[in-house]
Amino acid sequence: MAMLQIRNLRKCFDGLEVLKSVSLEVEKGDVVAILGPSGSGKTTFLRCINFLETADEGELIFDGEVFPLHGATRKDIGALRKKTAFVFQNYNLFRNKTALQNVTEGLIIGRKMPKDQANALGMRMLQKVGMADRADSYPNQLSGGQQQRVAIARALATDPEIILFDEPTSALDPELTGEVLAVMRALAQEGMTMLVVTHEMNFAKNVSSKVVFMEGGVVVEESDPTAFFQNPKQERARAFLKTILGEERKE
Amino acid sequence: MNQRLLGILLDSFPKILLPGLTMTIPLTVISFSLALVIAVVTAMVQFANVKVLKSIARFYIWVVRGTPLLVQLYVIFYGLPNLGVMLDPFPSAVLVFSINEGAYCAETIRAALESVPKGQLEAGYCVGMSYMQTIRRIILPQAMRTAFPSLSNNLISMVKDTSLAANITVMEMFMVTQRIASRYYEHLALYIEVALIYLLFCTVLTKLQALGEKKLNSYGAN
Numbered sequence: 001m002a003m004l005q006i007r008n009l010r011k012c013f014d015g016l017e018v019l020k021s022v023s024l025e026v027e028k029g030d031v032v033a034i035l036g037p038s039g040s041g042k043t044t045f046l047r048c049i050n051f052l053e054t055a056d057e058g059e060l061i062f063d064g065e066v067f068p069l070h071g072a073t074r075k076d077i078g079a080l081r082k083k084t085a086f087v088f089q090n091y092n093l094f095r096n097k098t099a100l101q102n103v104t105e106g107l108i109i110g111r112k113m114p115k116d117q118a119n120a121l122g123m124r125m126l127q128k129v130g131m132a133d134r135a136d137s138y139p140n141q142l143s144g145g146q147q148q149r150v151a152i153a154r155a156l157a158t159d160p161e162i163i164l165f166d167e168p169t170s171a172l173d174p175e176l177t178g179e180v181l182a183v184m185r186a187l188a189q190e191g192m193t194m195l196v197v198t199h200e201m202n203f204a205k206n207v208s209s210k211v212v213f214m215e216g217g218v219v220v221e222e223s224d225p226t227a228f229f230q231n232p233k234q235e236r237a238r239a240f241l242k243t244i245l246g247e248e249r250k251e
Numbered sequence: 252m253n254q255r256l257l258g259i260l261l262d263s264f265p266k267i268l269l270p271g272l273t274m275t276i277p278l279t280v281i282s283f284s285l286a287l288v289i290a291v292v293t294a295m296v297q298f299a300n301v302k303v304l305k306s307i308a309r310f311y312i313w314v315v316r317g318t319p320l321l322v323q324l325y326v327i328f329y330g331l332p333n334l335g336v337m338l339d340p341f342p343s344a345v346l347v348f349s350i351n352e353g354a355y356c357a358e359t360i361r362a363a364l365e366s367v368p369k370g371q372l373e374a375g376y377c378v379g380m381s382y383m384q385t386i387r388r389i390i391l392p393q394a395m396r397t398a399f400p401s402l403s404n405n406l407i408s409m410v411k412d413t414s415l416a417a418n419i420t421v422m423e424m425f426m427v428t429q430r431i432a433s434r435y436y437e438h439l440a441l442y443i444e445v446a447l448i449y450l451l452f453c454t455v456l457t458k459l460q461a462l463g464e465k466k467l468n469s470y471g472a473n
């Protein structure tokens with residue numbers, strides 16, 4: 001059985017149906033790339049999975065354990081968040097904490113891990129993303145790419161079973177996307193399960209194990225990356241690829 | 252300047268400064284500290300949308316900001332005895348100044364809390380912290396940093412406002428100056444003298460504020 005199943009996720013914002021019964025299955029070790037035009041509901045979908053947004057309907061099954069996506073108890077929410085980590089488009093590093101403190105804060109305060117243990121783990125995670133030498137820097141002293149790598153270290157430190165990425169490179173200058181994508185690629189190779197909303201077609205093509213194409217709040221197409229990029233089944237997916245790949249060629 | 256006047260000014264300087272150090276400053280420090288506690292609580296219940304408490308907080312701020320400080324002092328010191336509640340001058344002043352200042356600082360802190368990006372709270376949730384943990388460790392420290400210049404302003408205003416306590420017989424700098432002035436009939440010189448001492452106090456605070464801001468900016472954030 002799939003590690004994570006999402007069933008019939010529905011979400012409205014002030015009467016506007018943004019997600020119309022979305023379902024998805026993710027196997028352990030999967031790297032799922034979620035593609036789609038702006039406003040198709042990709043961010044909302046990720047946020048509902050982590051209860052940052054409350055869905056109107058739907059359920060989530062994680063390792064056989066069922067969580068209602070609407071009306072979940074505080075305990076459910078806490079339990080689910082423990083299994084997941086979130087990497088935001090604009091990093092959201094704690095601005096009053098150093099890089100290392102950003103990684104350890106949740107461990108020490110949220111999980112009551114002893115401080116030296118948390119610091120050791122934090123340094124290991126920073127090392128992993130190549131940021132150990134900047135452990136004492138504050139977010140505003142780091143470039144966007146460096147901040148996003150610290151954010152990934154922070155996500156890793158909580159030992160999640162899946163990491164949700166919401167366009168992790170789209171706030172970055174083009175020359176800084178590479179360092180973040182390299183870290184994500186390394187994670188994928190280690191077998192980390194990831195759900196990645198992205199506009200990086202190369203990442204989707206070369207790193208992901210599955211592509212999900214969303215538009216207008218529904219999953220239009222779900223297939224393996226080679227098939228999706230060479231021969232998309234749906235007309236809308238074909239149109240999307242044509243636009244986005246055309247733009248990439250222009251650049 | 253004639254000899255007599257110079258003598259009076261020199262003679263009165265320590266007499267005015269002393270209550271400045273023993274009354275004006277303690278009154279300011281105690282009242283402002285209490286005001287900050289009131290302000291953080293009042294700002295928090297509004298920020299966190301705690302149902303009944305939020306209405307109470309709004310009511311408190313409405314009343315305090317809509318009535319003169321001097322009238323508030325009179326109500327507490329001269330008014331409460333009608334209900335059988337007699338407070339000494341100093342505690343009355345502390346009570347009024349902290350409640351008054353608390354309302355203004357609460358608005359400053361609430362605005363600062365609201366200026367912290369929502370993503371900071373969400374990031375806290377995502378690393379397994381609770382609402383209160385994230386507020387305490389992440390949101391409030393950032394808000395206090397944002398609020399620091401305004402709060403410093405409030406503190407400086409308060410130093411000057413403590414002169415109103417003369418009206419309820421607190422023996423602070425201004426009260427003492429009034430007495431000396433009427434004894435020697437040298438109002439202009441003595442009131443300018445006390446004004447300069449207030450100016451001195453406020454100048455020191457302004458310098459401290461600049462130092463504080465520099466320190467806050469130098470270690471990252473924003």
Ligand SMILES: Nc1ncnc2c1ncn2[C@@H]1O[C@H](COP(=O)(O)OP(=O)(O)OP(=O)(O)O)[C@@H](O)[C@H]1O
Binds near residue numbers: 039044
């Ligand atoms: N908090 C909100 N309140 C109201 N409407 C919202 C809110 N968040 C998102 N929406 C709407 O929901 C729809 C889907 O938004 P969402 O951010 O999920 O799209 P997206 O696929 O992530 O787009 P993008 O590629 O631009 O990030 C949009 O029409 C958006 O305007």
Ligand SMILES: [Mg+2]
Binds near residue numbers: 042043044167
């Ligand atoms: Mg989005």
